[in-house]
Amino acid sequence: MTDPTLPPPAKKQSFWLDFGPLLIFFAAFQYFKRTSPDDAMIYAAGVLGVTATLALLYSWVRHRHVSGLLIFTTAVVVLFAGLAFFTGNKVIFFMKPTILNTLFGLAVIGGVFFKKNVVKLLMGSAIELADDKWNVLAIRWGLFFFAMAVLNEIIWRNFSEDFWAGFKVFGFFPLTIIFTLTQIPFIQRFGRMKTGDEDSQA
Incomplete structure (x- = not known):
């Protein structure tokens, strides 16, 4: 991110x-x-x-x-x-997005249960939300990461190397951007974006 x-x-x-x-x-x-x-x-x-x-x-x-x-x-x-x-084992490379996204998903959702909200730590300086709403946002991100891990498994196991390489570049990254944009209405409804002036005065 x-x-x-x-x-x-x-x-x-x-x-x-x-x-x-x-x-x-x-x-x-x-x-x-x-x-x-x-x-x-x-x-x-x-x-x-x-x-x-x-x-x-x-x-x-x-x-x-x-x-x-x-x-x-x-x-x-x-x-x-x-x-x-x-x-010389391609499978190791194919599984990298699966493992990385699974680790992200576990870290983000696990952080909610251990009172260490990873999403808040990363975005808290730019966004103001109540703690329960931060938890909702974190769980959404965690589920998204798990979905990306599953999607990667489906693609590399069922499609050609050409397709996987193209989707790795032009699929996964845009999907992450799109998902990020879909969370903006939630943030606008329950919180607000902080301005640079607020950070300088803090």
């Missing part, structure tokens, strides 16, 4: 840090598919691991700050891409 508290230029940079490595992965897959169709996904996984690392380093050099969420997601990408590349 991108940081909703960032100003517009920073949000644009954050978008490309998230989406840029995925586009490079997709381009690499299409390139390697022409010369090494059986190993194209393995090579593209290696490219994604490298570009995700470079994006993380760029974020640190540019802003001197990297969110814990970005560090975690980059580490998971590099781990699964590296394992897939060095073992």
Whole structure:
């Protein structure tokens, strides 16, 4: 998830840090598919691991700050891409979205029960909501992550590598954006967006 508290230029940079490595992965897959169709996904996984690392380093050099969420997601990408590349096992890479989304779902919903609302921790500086409404939002996000994990399992087990690669780039990310937008009416009904002036006065 991108940081909703960032100003517009920073949000644009954050978008490309998230989406840029995925586009490079997709381009690499299409390139390697022409010369090494059986190993194209393995090579593209290696490219994604490298570009995700470079994006993380760029974020640190540019802003001197990297969110814990970005560090975690980059580490998971590099781990699964590296394992897939060095073992030659594509299944490891195919299952990365399943495992990552399941971990997110468990963390978000688990946080509700342990009084550590992860969504509030990530978005509380930008949104004002009552605690019970934060819990509703967190449960919605948790269920969304579980749904994404199930969707990934359905796609990689039943469709071609081409379809999975395309959906990984042009399906999962847009679905996350769409889901985020669908939560705006709930936030507007039960809370409000904080302004930059409020943060500066706090």
